[in-house]
Amino acid sequence: MGRGNKRTEATSPAPAPTASPKKPKRSTPDVTDxxxxxxxxxxxxxxxxxxxxxxxxxxxxxxxxxxxxxxxxxxxxxxxxxxxxxxxxxxxxxxxxxxxxxxxxxxxxxxxxxxxxxxxxxxxxxxxxxxxxxxxxxxxxxxxxxxxxxxxxxxxxxxxxxxxxxxxxxxxxxxxxxxxxxxxxxxxxxxxxxxxxxxxxxxxxxxxxxxxxxxLSLTDEVVETKTPDVKKPLEDSQRSEVTLLDLYCGCGAMSTGLGIGVSLLGEKIVTKWAVDFNSYACESIKYNHPNTEVRNEDAENFFILLKEWESLCKKFNVVGSKDIELEPQSSDSDESEVDDGVVVPSEGEYEVQKLLAICYGDPNQKKKTGLYFKVRWKGYGRADDTWEPIEGLSNCEERLQEFVLRGYRAKVLPLPGDVDFICGGPPCQGISGFNRFRDALAPLKDKKNHQLVVYMNIVEFLKPRYVLMENVTDILKFAKAQLTSYAVGRLVSMNYQARLGIMAAGAYGVPQCRMRFFLWGAGPTEILPQFPLPTHEALKKGVVVNEYKELIIGHGDEHGQLHKSALLGDAISDMPAVTNDTEEDEMPYDKAPSTEYQKLIRLSRKDIFGCSDAKRKDSHKSILYDHRPHKLNQDDYERVCQVPKFKGANFRNLPGVLVGPDRVVKLDETVERARCTSGKPLVPDYALSFEEGKSCKPFGRLGMDDIVATVVTRPEPHNQVLLHPNQDRVLSVRENARLQGFPDCYKLFGPVRERYMQIGNAVSFSVSMPLGYCLAKALQGAQYTTPLSLPFKFPDCLGELKSLRQEPEELIS
Structure with missing residues (x-):
């Protein structure tokens, strides 16, 4: 539009932390017209x-x-x-x-x-x-x-x-x-x-x-609405259930903590589906959540399967179907080896008795990806079940329809609208500092970051009411936070509301610093959940780009009522002594808990999860699981045995090491270099050169009054401080689990290294439980404009959960 008057430029809007419009100049306006x-x-x-x-x-x-x-x-x-x-x-x-x-x-x-x-x-x-x-x-x-x-x-x-x-x-x-x-x-x-x-x-x-x-006028304000805490009996069958899909579920800490958190306000989350590529992690979550449909598969294949499942449901017109008659399930279970009373057919004769499962991928490992069904053959047992491509079942329309209808009614796979809540932490190995080949210019083109795209594709397909994504804080540092921008952009493009935050596990009651990035999403008509304010003093270890400092929940706020930080001894000082060679997966406690943390972390499955399954023999027993350490090789074990038993001791305290005034270490050339029994140096060269000789981490020993930087996935003492304060070993699987807030009754599966990985990749219970509480507030209609204060601290909330799960005395067996 043509303008005859010379204009002055406006003061730019106060920019978002990600935008910096240039400050325009002012001039005296021509007041004509x-x-x-x-x-x-x-x-x-x-x-x-x-x-x-x-x-x-x-x-x-x-x-x-x-x-x-x-x-x-x-x-x-x-x-x-x-x-x-x-x-x-x-x-x-x-x-x-x-x-x-x-x-x-x-x-x-x-x-x-x-x-x-x-x-x-x-x-x-x-x-x-x-x-x-x-x-x-x-x-x-x-x-x-x-x-x-x-x-x-x-x-x-x-x-x-x-x-x-x-x-x-x-x-x-x-x-x-x-x-x-x-x-x-x-x-x-x-x-x-x-x-x-x-x-x-x-x-x-x-x-x-x-x-x-x-x-709106200048005096209009958004009113913060709150509802009082409502604690409904956990047995209330009238309340609606929030169905949850846990993507990249690992051993299930995130979804489990969320479920505990919402239950503190009388709400209920049901982890209906869980997906992870790691078979051991799937075994762990299946044991602890026996009613969850756990799928051990790649998330991208799972996404394709969801679309194929929807097509099958449409093909057989089963959505909403109740009038299609089904043959009753045979009394023999899928576990039977052979069908009783059936004559084994002669060689070459095969008839499909029923379809048992469905997947998308290459279950036969023949490099032929597609849609497959697990088949029980008539006259054969479980050992002879095979995965068959859908193309080979063209003459089995009746069995296909029966399987799809049963699957639809049982919701073995979710359709759009079936899932209320999706949570998960898509792995983005492409942002790791250990990846020398990461692409800082186009991180989304890196296959190692593709799971973020898959995660958002599944959200877009299923259209849940709520979304919660977790990731490492490197997602805010690498490539100018392009992956964060993409995640938020995808949610907003789907008309979700979104809120970003960074939570430090130690700020919520466990003895580790561990910072993680979280992204809430909520449908346009839902209340967007808030983040919880810290409950504990915490060391703020971990680097966050200044641009995103304000995302740290509680950053800049003064909290006069914060509890003292939880310490390592608060969490593990009651644990039985074990050795570097311990291989027992289960053992009894040998002493009473000495702290409130220990007392509550030792609650039974029944107290925490309300488990009343008679088949679970350990529901009421006090059994300590997974208290076994990664077994060090002989050389490392000899090194650990010579590290003094006091806080902060490390390889620098081994014989033949000198520390200069600049804190750089070197060998004492006036003495013969100490060696292990194998002949290798007691002080390895990599320890001397790590971080230019300035590091105190190799073979570092913790103290009972320590706060751990972060629970790691690899229990190697070569570049981490993870030696037990007074035992010659690294922290055990269960000790790491306690640092993450896992209840002792939460059992893990797989080789020891795999269990360490499951714990290290997990979201701390001290974080996931408060997030669940915030979700419950949103479900109950409470809308907050700022992070909300918690009425409990970890692990006291486990005790609160126990009291809510109390059953009438006559019902207790």
């Missing part, structure tokens, strides 16, 4: 509505504002002589609460804002206050904005004062309600230049607009 049209708002009304503008007769005043990190600062505000409701710019009339484009720096697209004030300053200048809309690229989505419709903008709570002359033209922005029908949504989108359906607030939250923003 520019001015207020209405009579001034009556003085008493203006002062009531905008009191901050009438604090003094000076040109400017100051006001205290709260920043996104929780701190405050003094901000200058123009003082007003009078307010108005209408103005003209270039002959175009603008009214209060109109949307407009605001001039930006040369060569940059104009800003977009809502006009929330029109006023004349005490010095006579004509000003507006603008509340900004953000484009996707100006949010945490950054350069992944291609995922978002270019016409979609996000409203913010950031306001700035700008000269009236900064307005360039009107903007036609339609607000879309979160519950708007698809056809109405499309119609509204087609009749506007831009549309808005989401608020973007700091630190990095996208939430659905639940208020008509066209009627």
């Amino acid at each position: 520019l001015g207020f049209l209405s009579a001034p708002v009556p003085s008493n009304q203006a002062k009531s509505r905008w009191p901050h503008r009438y604090q003094t007769k000076q040109t400017k005043a100051t006001v205290t504002v709260t920043l996104s990190d929780g701190s405050t600062e003094e901000k200058e505000l123009f003082q007003a002589k009078s307010h108005y409701t209408r103005a003209a710019v270039d002959g175009v009339e603008f009214e209060l609460f109109d949307d407009a484009y605001i001039q930006s720096s040369e060569g940059e697209p104009d800003f977009i804002a809502k006009i929330v004030e029109m006023f004349q300053t005490t010095s006579g200048e004509m000003y507006i206050c603008t509340q900004w809309f953000y484009r996707a690229k100006d949010t945490v989505i950054k350069d992944q904005d291609y995922l978002i419709d270019a016409r979609r903008v996000f409203y913010s709570d950031i306001k700035d004062d700008n000269l009236l002359s900064c307005i360039t033209r009107k903007a036609k922005i339609n607000q879309l309600a979160p519950d708007m029908a698809a056809d109405a949504r499309e119609k509204s989108m087609a009749s506007c230049d831009l549309y808005v359906d989401t608020m973007y607030t700091f630190p990095h939250a996208f939430s659905s607009l639940r208020k008509d923003i066209n009627n």
Whole structure:
């Protein structure tokens, strides 16, 4: 549009931490065809509505504002002589609460804002206050904005004062309600230049607009609604169940902790499905969650299987079917070796008796990927079951239909709409600092990061109500956080609300620092869950890019009621002494718990999970599982035996090592180099050169008053501090599990190294349980604008759970 008047440029909206628009210059405007049209708002009304503008007769005043990190600062505000409701710019009339484009720096697209004030300053200048809309690229989505419709903008709570002359033209922005029908949504989108359906607030939250923003005024605020804690009896069968799919489930710590957390408020999560490529992890979660459909398969194959399953359900028209008769299941189980009373057919004669399972992949390992069914052959037993491709079952339509109908009714696989909640931590090995070949320019093209795409594809297909994704904080550091931007962009593009946060396990009651990144997602009509505030003092180890410091939950806040940090001794000092050679998977406790942590972590399965399965013989027993360490080789064992038993001792305390004033280590050349029985050096060369000789980690010994940096997946003492305080071994599997908040009754499977990996990859119970509590609050209708305080601390909540699970005395066997 042609404009004869010279314009001044607007003050850029306070940028998101990911955007830095250039600060425009100001100039004196040409007031031709520019001015207020209405009579001034009556003085008493203006002062009531905008009191901050009438604090003094000076040109400017100051006001205290709260920043996104929780701190405050003094901000200058123009003082007003009078307010108005209408103005003209270039002959175009603008009214209060109109949307407009605001001039930006040369060569940059104009800003977009809502006009929330029109006023004349005490010095006579004509000003507006603008509340900004953000484009996707100006949010945490950054350069992944291609995922978002270019016409979609996000409203913010950031306001700035700008000269009236900064307005360039009107903007036609339609607000879309979160519950708007698809056809109405499309119609509204087609009749506007831009549309808005989401608020973007700091630190990095996208939430659905639940208020008509066209009627917002400066004094309007989002009201924080809360509901009191409601503790329903856990036996209440009337409550609705939240069905959960745990992707990349590992041994199930994340979904288990979430379930415990929601149950503290009387809600219920049922982990209906779990998927992981690691067979040992699947064995662990299946044991601890016997009613969960656990699938040991690649997530990408699982995604394809979901689509194939939907096609089969449509093909056989089974959705909602109740009138199709099924033959009763034969009394013999899938475990039987041969069907009783059936004559084994002669060689070459095969007839399908029934289909037992379905998968997508290459179960026969013949490099032929496709859709397969597990077949029980008539006259044969379990040992003769085979995986057959669907193409080979073309003459078995009746058996296929029967299998699909049974599977549909039992929900062996979820269809879109069946899953309420998806959680999981897609592995992104491509961001690891140990990966020398990682692609910093295009991380999404790296196959090692492809699982993030698969995770979001499954979310898009199943359309759950809630999503929770976990990852290492490196996702915020590597490649300018492109993977984080992609994850958020995908969720927002699917019309999910989103909220980002970083939680340190130690801040919630376990003796380790361990920081992890979390991303909440919620459907447009759901309440977006918050994060929980810390309950404990915690060491803040771990590096987070300054741009994302504010994502650390509790960052910058002062908490006067925080509990003291949990220490290593609080968690493990009651454990039986074991040796480097211990191989027992089960053993009794040999002493009573000496701390509240130990007492509660030792609760039975029945207390924590409500297990009443008579087949589980250990439900009520006090058995210690997995208290066995990784067995060190003979050389390493001899080295460990010579490391003194005090906190902080390490390889530097071994014979023949000198430490210089610069703390760099070297060998004492005046003495003969000490050697192991094998003849290898007692102090290995790699320890001397690690971190340029400045490290104290190799063969480092912990103290009972220590806080562990993080529980690792590989129990090697070569570059980690993980020796037991007073025993010559590394921390055992169970000791690591306690540092992660696993209850002792949570049993693990697989070789010892695999169990360490399951524990090291898990989300700490001290974190997943509070997250579950926050979800329960959202389920109960509580909406919080800031992280919420927890009414419990870990592991006291396990004791609370025990009291909620108490059954009437006559029902206790």
